[in-house]
Amino acid sequence: MKSEHEWYYEVSKSTPQQALMALREAWKRCFNKTAGHPLFKKKGKRDSFTLEGTVKILGNNKIQVPVIGVLKTYERLPQVKPKSITISREATRWFISFRFEVETQNSEHIDVVGVDLGVKSLATFSTGEVIVGAKSYKKYEAKLSRMQWLNRHKVIGSANWKKAQLQIARLHRKIANIRKDTLHKLTTLLAKNHGTVVIEDLNVSGMLANRKLAKAIADMSFFEFRRQLTYKCELYGSKLVVVDRWFPSSKTCSNCGTKKETLTLNERVFECSECGFVIDRDLNAAINLSKAAS
Ligand SMILES: [Zn+2]
Structure with a gap:
């Protein structure tokens, strides 16, 4: 060698x-x-x-x-x-x-929180809390695609091309940092303030097809979200529960437990035909997840 x-x-x-x-x-x-x-x-x-x-x-x-x-x-x-x-x-x-190594803490919290990752907002908690997520990188993304488009005819390796490449790389870094920061804030918030955190399992192939995920998580990958939650829950002494991906968190009524046959992605509000319960779709899913842990 x-x-x-x-x-x-x-x-x-x-x-x-x-x-x-x-x-x-x-x-x-x-x-x-x-x-x-x-x-x-x-x-x-x-x-x-x-x-x-x-x-x-x-x-x-x-x-x-x-x-x-x-x-x-x-x-x-x-x-x-x-x-x-x-x-x-x-x-x-x-x-x-x-x-470096740190001593893990014992969580003083005993509550259970379910988390639904969504399109409209980054995450909805079963407590009713909604994390909207960073909007700021959208304008940088538009700038990035414009820069890439303007750069399309430059001679590869030329001084102008190099200059533009550097600008593009800087913008990429800025966008990636905003996303990283958003995800870290979300996972810390969850692990630090709750006794048990319940999330839904998502696999890679499912994720690529899943338009349900907010861009911040879809781009960073669910694997990263779960990785951060795993080590942070350990650090803060809370418990992480990952629910099977076939669990019908969205289709089930969190009030009476009746399961709907179909629920389209456009239906933003869950309406139960059995008990008449009406609730935000994401909140309904988050509550079902929190219940699935116990
Ligand atoms: Zn119901």
């Missing part, structure tokens, strides 16, 4: 190990059908690597990493001993993310 890939030995030895571990995880997810097959990694595209072990934080703005040496950072560093760090590049900036 040495003669073929010299660069393999230019980096810290934990870096290729971490990459292989990530690949193993990716294939595992692929075989479990929770994700598609892993994509090839190439220099210049989504550059990132993970370092483990001998990483030292020196003061507020300096970090020592193997092989590379001391790096200065723009933001203040957390004063902890990291288990590992991941260095990644987005457009022209480099980012460091940390992994």
